[in-house]
Amino acid sequence: MLFLCAKIHYNNANEGDHMKRNIKDIHRIIIKVGSTSLCDTNGKINKEKILKIISQIATLKRQGYTVVLVSSGAIAAGMGKLGLESKPTTLPQKQALAAIGQAKLMEIYEEFFKIFDMKCSQILLNHDDFDDRKRLNNLNYTINALLDYDVVPIINENDALAVEEIKFGDNDTLASLLVPVIEAELLILVSDIDGLYTANPKIDKNATLISYVPKITKEVMRYAGDTSSNLGTGGMATKLKAARMVNDYGSHMCIVNGEKANSILNALKDEGTWFNGNGGKNLNAREHWLVYRSNAKGSIIVDEGCKKALVRKHVSLLPSGIIDVEGQFLSGQVVNIIDENKKTIGKGVVNYASDEIRLIKGFNTSEIENILHYKDYDEVIHANNMYITYEK
Known part of the structure; x- marks a missing residue:
């Protein structure tokens, strides 16, 4: 063309x-x-x-x-x-x-x-x-x-x-x-x-x-x-x-x-x-900066339902939709968001460290404080600190 x-x-x-x-x-x-x-x-x-x-x-x-x-x-x-x-x-x-x-x-x-x-x-x-x-x-x-x-x-x-x-x-x-x-x-x-x-x-x-x-x-x-x-x-x-x-x-x-x-x-x-x-x-x-100028320190793997919500509605990433975590990273660092087939969905700035996300993955937001003994955020990645790169 x-x-x-x-x-x-x-x-x-x-x-x-x-x-x-x-x-x-x-x-x-x-x-x-x-x-x-x-x-x-x-x-x-x-x-x-x-x-x-x-x-x-x-x-x-x-x-x-x-x-x-x-x-x-x-x-x-x-x-x-x-x-x-x-x-x-x-x-x-x-x-x-x-x-x-x-x-x-x-x-x-x-x-x-x-x-x-x-x-x-x-x-x-x-x-x-x-x-x-x-x-x-x-x-x-x-x-x-x-x-x-x-x-x-x-x-x-x-x-x-x-x-x-x-x-x-x-x-x-x-x-x-x-x-x-x-x-x-x-x-x-x-x-x-x-x-x-x-x-x-x-x-x-x-x-x-x-x-x-x-x-x-x-x-x-x-x-x-x-x-x-x-x-x-x-x-x-x-x-x-x-x-x-x-x-x-x-x-x-x-x-x-x-x-x-x-x-x-x-x-x-x-x-x-x-x-x-x-x-x-x-x-x-x-x-x-998120898409091109930041280096991802790790990855968060999400389930299919979470993937659809992120791509279609651009909602925040909650712990309930997370399957697993790859790599070691701190709160405030940039990570890749990937699906179960390891395809990149987007990038975002995390509110919790990798070890903390491994503890709360799969749980509801209301359970974060019981697990970590504190809760600064409901979201693992807020929608405002995330960019979806996934293309069908």
Whole structure:
């Protein structure tokens, strides 16, 4: 269906993508630049490429936009610093290169930002910074303070300390998680591909570029394939997941090719693939945090009757509908809500710890105090602290 839509668009070229790209309400833009857009063919940092990116950021700022930059490239910069010809494979080696390269990368950024009379700053993050609400608020305050000082924050994953449990895995995801934090209306992913195609253009010569995606559907996800670069970690499937996260907050996303002249500026016109922000779920900040930015500490398994009530009526989760508990967690932490077939129903913030829920599961609310010798809440998870993700 989307392919047909794309074909119709191309057959009516007079309409133009810019007629569909609603940019009048865009004030804050996050630009994510991948390693392939910063490096040469040998995987070393290419200063000319970085200069072109900063030049476009300067133009956007002169036009009145607020810009935040999410930049990969620390490991590549480390490789160049040590004269390595290939990317190492072990985590400690990558962490060491990131530690070496991050300093070099920021040195280059500061040098080029000065040319355009701009200031920049560095922020290194891990997923835990989004998972903890207090740290997330502090991140929000820090970024907004930097923007008030007219400083461009340059954000990257803290690869020097990252382990599998806390890694984002790619900066596409990191950038999409930042959208609600700074209330950005647009995320531009600068990559080594023109945008989303109906097939992998490196394999299928008949692949067609899709310029406008009104809504991310299962058909759209099938177009992702498994395309990825040797330098970067985020393939097209990762970019589509990022687009869904951005669109669900009501913001737009655009994929452009960094090799094309002024591709970042032209994203506001007709460049690349534009993912419409009005096609998502329009989650508020708290709902978006629950669904995407919080790590579940365990799971609560509910029976079929409870599942139907949660999905159809969005009621609070009471102990009577709980069958079992998986994992160890404390009151106030986020958990997954799953059915008997282990299918995820939603996520929520629990009012009781895992050990307490194991004692009261299957019982009525009126029996909580007799079992625990106290009762602070009737609900294990209140409806206001829950988001249902289940789709039939």
